[in-house]
Amino acid sequence: MNNDSFRSSRRQMLKAMSAAGLATGLGLPAMRAGAADKLVVGVIYVGPKDDYGYSQAQAQAAAAIKKMPGVTVIEQEKVAETTDVQKVMASMIEEDGASLVFPTSFGYFDPHMIKMAEKYPKVRFAHCGGLWTEGKHPKNTASYFGYIDECQFLNGVVAAHATKSKKLGFIAAKPIPQVMRNINAFTLGAQSVKPEITTQVIFTGDWLLPVKEAEAANSLIDQGVDVMTMHVDSPKVIVETCERRGIYVCGYHADQSALAPKGYLTGAEWNWLTPYTEHVKAAMAGKPLDNFLRGGLKEGFVKPSAYGKAVSEAARKQADGVKASMVKGEYVIFKGPLKDNTGKVVIPAGSAHKQTDLALEQMNYLVAGVIGKA
């Protein structure tokens, strides 16, 4: 209540100030009416934007769209997945005039972004990773995401060639569908080379817990894991711990090869510039919002890191082969017969889930060969 009145009084003051600015000829020219050649974009991150991780990947795209003519980008880091993000969105819209907002963290979607979208029906909201559903969610909201499991599959292929103990490690934050899908794709990728490989999973419980992540990495290494990958917000600590203990590591979110010159094999990286550009162009042209934007290697939403020194010729060849097939859109990662790690059949023989299949975005099982429980 209090907050609202504060906000509106600030808005009125800003209006008065800009009116005064216009009157004296000092303010910005009245471009807002044209809307087509000027666009203010708000980007909200859950962590610091130079964390070698999730937020850095988003920030790289934001930095690139800044260079598009007429685009102004305003950013805010370290915004919690609470009502805080609603306040940040409101202030970006009201005070900075943002008409396209990228709330980039998973937990911003429901209820925070939905609420704001209902309050500001003219503003476009593009969320990363949420499952937008026709009829259930407002028309001015959208969801973009990449099939990064394709890169995790490639990670798995490369890891299988590097492992001697045939035990891989995966440090995950929370058991949500995207994380499960990555664990499964990594394991299936490794098993496509050596079927007897297992993946040991540790869930830390939250996106950013450096001490726990380091402990998890050490425990896994003590158990004989010799190639590790992860799905946490900032893989820096895990990558550094693996390098220190002398095992191989596959990166996630961004390129971490600088942190582990000896042990970095390859990594699953985002290339958010593709969906960002699409949304910005649509907004500037006044075209309708694409509510559900997805893509993988083929569409340029994700990319693998360059191979590290330790990757063998055979591994490169096999991974490149799978990648080429993925780029053509021919490779299917999740196909029957597929059992989960309790022995239940999750995909029956003869049926296959293509990447675009929405069933994959609700994945709640870990495949056979994964040691761990969500």
Next chain:
Amino acid sequence: MDSGLGWWGVPIAVLGGALRVSTPFLFVSLGECLTEKSGRINLGLEGVLVMGAMSGYAISYTTGNPWLGVLAAGFAGLLLGVLHALVCNLPRVNDIAVGIGLMLFGTGVAFFLGKPYVQPKAPTLPAIPLGGWSDSPQIQAALQINVLFVLGLALALLLHWAFRNTRWGMVVRMAGDSADAAKAMGYSVSGIRLAATAGGSFLAGIGGAFLSLYYPGSWNEGLSSGQGLMAVALVIFARWRPLACFWAALLFGGAAALGPALQSVGITSGYYLFNATPYVLTLAIMVVTCSPKRTLSGAPGELSVTR
């Protein structure tokens, strides 16, 4: 065929975890112990820890010498401690409220100044390999001991001895047990508390440097995740005894390693519960040792919680 340790991995991980994770707990709790012995509570040590972690990392990165980073972390802590003490020396100021303010201030300033240091890689502290006698790489890794850990142990012994056997130890305890007695003896109570708070915060700052310069060894805004606060609680649990602080810190470090260690051998159900072990432990011990009939044994008489 199996190069893993299987079930033996759990005790080894807990031991290794105790040695790795405990040092920040140890430094912060020794610092808090010193401060509370003088009759004041500094809840702001969480902020001091984070500030220490940031300044240690920043200085190590800019100078290339991690030991200078440790020193800088200590002095950053000292400054915050002096601030706390000076504010609390004013009449009718509540030290707990100031502590909470300092905690928010310290973390806020550290996040603000620490922005440019999230990405770079700073030189970190070396470790002493004590596991050379074993062929097992796991044991060797678990017994990588940092100098700061040894220093912490020495410090616990020193404080334990000094509180009983030295003049200044007695003076600090007197200020903590009865300000009137200290005044009657001609000591400046606020001066003693200033020194004890500054010294305590110096130690907490060094604890922060351990986090960013050794384990996990990188600066980042989620680095502390409340360890400073837990260490303050740990002092009460240790009954204001420095040696008990050492054991308590080891226990908390080991407890923090239990969750990941159990998951790594395949005990995967209820990992949220195992991850909560340190907190459950704190609560359980508090419940067992508290009694409504008396104040906590060993508590300095002047502490605002016991008065």
